[in-house]
Amino acid sequence: MPTVKELRETARELKIANCSKLNKADLIRAIQLRELARGLKVKNYAKLTEEELIRAVQMAEGNQPCYLQIVDCRQEDCFWIAPCQGR
Numbered sequence: 001m002p003t004v005k006e007l008r009e010t011a012r013e014l015k016i017a018n019c020s021k022l023n024k025a026d027l028i029r030a031i032q033l034r035e036l037a038r039g040l041k042v043k044n045y046a047k048l049t050e051e052e053l054i055r056a057v058q059m060a061e062g063n064q065p066c067y068l069q070i071v072d073c074r075q076e077d078c079f080w081i082a083p084c085q086g087r
Contacts, residue, residue: 007031014038015046033057054080 002010007027011019014034022030030050037045037053040060045053055065058080066073067084075081 004024004027007024008019008022010031011022011027014031016022016027016030016034019027019030033050033053034045037048037057037060040057042048042053042056042060045056048056051068054067058065058067063078067080070084073081073085078084081087
């Protein structure tokens with residue numbers, strides 16, 4: 001398991017804004033999201049906010065880019081439903 005210091009270094013390499021203020025769990029989530037976006041060849045992923053980045057990943061995966069835009073979503077098989085719907 002990487003240390004917070006190692007995670008912050010990785011976050012800086014991925015150009016994650018305000019990485020020095022993030023806790024370990026948030027660093028891991030941000031790094032995983034950036035790496036996913038990079039793997040899906042999302043353009044300008046380093047410049048996008050987390051919300052924009054998740055929508056870009058949804059589009060790259062062939063899904064509707066709806067993160068945080070639908071109230072009471074019932075798409076239970078969506079990877080993002082828990083953070084999106086506050087579950």
